[in-house]
Amino acid sequence: MDTDFSLIRRMKSGEEESFDTFVRKYYPDILKYCHYHGPRSCGEDLTQEVFIRFFQNLSGYSHIGKARNYLYTIAANLCRDAYKKKTEIPSEFPAEGQRAPEARTSGALESEGDPADRLSEKLLLEAALAKLSEEMREVIVLHYFQDMKLRDMAAVLKISLPLVKYRLSRAKKQLEALLREEEEA
Template sequence: MDADFLLIRKIKQGDEKAFDLFIRKYYKEILTYCNYHCFDKGYAEDLTQETFARFFEKVSDYHYKGKTKNYLYTISGNLCRDFYKKKKEIPIKDMELSEKIEPVEHQMSEVENKLTIEWALKQLPNEFHEVLILYYFQELKLKEIADVLKISLPLVKYRLKQAKIQLGKLLGEEGIYEFGRTTYEL
């Protein structure tokens, strides 16, 4: 039997440890996903907590089909879209600086890079924005993205290709961008 199936069964029975294990298993991924949608750590944490609250609220009706993570992404995606409808202007906070002291030029370069990527993502239509976040930042496979967004695999491929083209136009000719410690090539 699948570990998620057993966890959800225990959650339905009211096992507090199962709740905790489930949250620990998926919290970081959902937080990262929400953070790429709203670019504000506080809002992202609120949206992540709301995602789990909504999941647990409806867990008695949830029928396990082997795609629990996809279901959590769907909930958080809906919450992020609702968030954008309610809040048009989202403050962008400065990047948290690592505990290591880095040269000022490197810190400024990282901040500028993050702000540029955030700006470019906001310029894209929502369907392209969503596919890019799931592909590059959440590192989901194309089939998983299709499942999360409930669209066909060819449509995912089309949206990813179009999003890369539009991002290339917005960000310039280089096509290689750093975000945090990861380098993404369009």
């Protein structure tokens, strides 16, 4: 049986432990997403708001698709709204102790070797990501840092699959160009 289906059924029946299990399961990924996409100082607040909204609408939630994707949809909407309200550009990586998964692309996004080199690459990547538009940064983060499949990204972002593919391709090219510029500077 689907774990999320079981958890949601237990949450709907009021079992408190199931709420904790659900939050522990998804909180770290949603927090990373909100750190990348929301205003810098609002990551934890936005993450908490995602879960609050999910739980407020739990009684009307029908388990169609993945709960994870529904959480990302809520997070995307909240981050967009918060970003519109703030002029600050998010550029930081998740808080210390919360490590984003290694990027799976070749070349500039790989991190191997000396820790000092990896730190330098991380800083270059952070600077380059901050220069991307929100749409481009969003697809890079969802795909490479959150390991989200293209179809799931389309559902979360409420755009077509071909548009996801286009944005991802374009974002990778922009990011690679920005990384080259940063390395040359």
